Amino acid sequence: MSEDRPMKERIALITGASRGIGRAMAVELARRGAHVIAVARTEGALEELDDAIRAASGGRGATLVPLDITDGAAVDRLGAALYERFGRLDALFLNAGVLGENAPVGHIDPDKWEKTIATNLTAPYRCVRSFDPLLRQSVAARVVFVTSRAGRHCKPYWGGYAVSKAGLECLAKIYAAECGTTTNIRVNILNPETSAIYCFWFLTIHYSLLVIHCFYSPSFFSR
Numbered sequence: 001m002s003e004d005r006p007m008k009e010r011i012a013l014i015t016g017a018s019r020g021i022g023r024a025m026a027v028e029l030a031r032r033g034a035h036v037i038a039v040a041r042t043e044g045a046l047e048e049l050d051d052a053i054r055a056a057s058g059g060r061g062a063t064l065v066p067l068d069i070t071d072g073a074a075v076d077r078l079g080a081a082l083y084e085r086f087g088r089l090d091a092l093f094l095n096a097g098v099l100g101e102n103a104p105v106g107h108i109d110p111d112k113w114e115k116t117i118a119t120n121l122t123a124p125y126r127c128v129r130s131f132d133p134l135l136r137q138s139v140a141a142r143v144v145f146v147t148s149r150a151g152r153h154c155k156p157y158w159g160g161y162a163v164s165k166a167g168l169e170c171l172a173k174i175y176a177a178e179c180g181t182t183t184n185i186r187v188n189i190l191n192p193e194t195s196a197i198y199c200f201w202f203l204t205i206h207y208s209l210l211v212i213h214c215f216y217s218p219s220f221f222s223r
């Protein structure tokens with residue numbers, strides 16, 4: 001393992017890689033040597049990400065996957081395709097999310113509720129379902145669920161988003177317990193919120209530290 005590329009030959013899949021936190025994480029992991037599989041719906045933004053990854057990693061490109069993660073059958077097909085191509089997955093960053101509608105519970109539009117739960121909770125479950133066999137082929141797999149403090153605070157008007165993140169944390173803990181010590185999979189929950197409220201440069205440093213923490217330390221939950 002080289003000093004400047006500690007993630008060399010590691011394969012990392014990031015959902016919601018086209019912008020924001022997922023994009024920053026994708027570039028950072030590539031800079032550290034990982035081969036990034038970048039998932040999002042916006043093709044143009046994924047292509048721009050590929051340029052940024054090449055610039056950060058000395059010319060090595062990413063695998064771009066334009067995909068709606070709420071399409072469970074497509075997520076299953078991706079799992080099969082990745083098995084064919086790579087045979088394993090070393091890191092899974094379940095980051096894609098939507099805010100949904102901030103409104104009193106009785107006023108939330110049912111379609112927006114469904115979309116929020118589908119994106120923030122059901123899609124991560126479908127990803128775990130499809131990629132767990134690949135993670136089990138890794139010598140040291142890491143799974144990161146991106147949450148929000150909204151999931152714990154139950155604040156008024158945060159309806160679908162807060163419920164989805166509370167469910168996501170529960171899902172992560174259950175999966176971590178199931179992985180236990182008998183597999184090479186370690187599961188983490190990451191809340192980027194506090195950093196994001198402050199400034200971008202601090203946020204960038206913070207994410208770099210979190211990358212190190214999530215991928216090189218024992219899991220918060222897996223024993």
Ligand SMILES: NC(=O)c1ccc[n+]([C@@H]2O[C@H](COP(=O)([O-])OP(=O)(O)OC[C@H]3O[C@@H](n4cnc5c(N)ncnc54)[C@H](OP(=O)(O)O)[C@@H]3O)[C@@H](O)[C@H]2O)c1
Pocket residue numbers: 015016017018019020021022039040041042043045067068069070095096097098119146147148149191192193196197
């Ligand atoms: N930013 C914050 O302050 C903050 C605080 C707490 C928690 N978080 C959490 O951190 C994560 C990332 O937040 P962010 O601020 O970076 O979000 P963002 O800038 O809005 O980016 C969201 C990402 O998710 C992708 N995405 C959304 N729906 C998708 C779908 N159906 N299929 C595939 N990709 C989809 C988007 O890509 P496309 O539109 O191209 O598909 C985009 O890449 C979220 O889970 C969020 O809840 C963020």
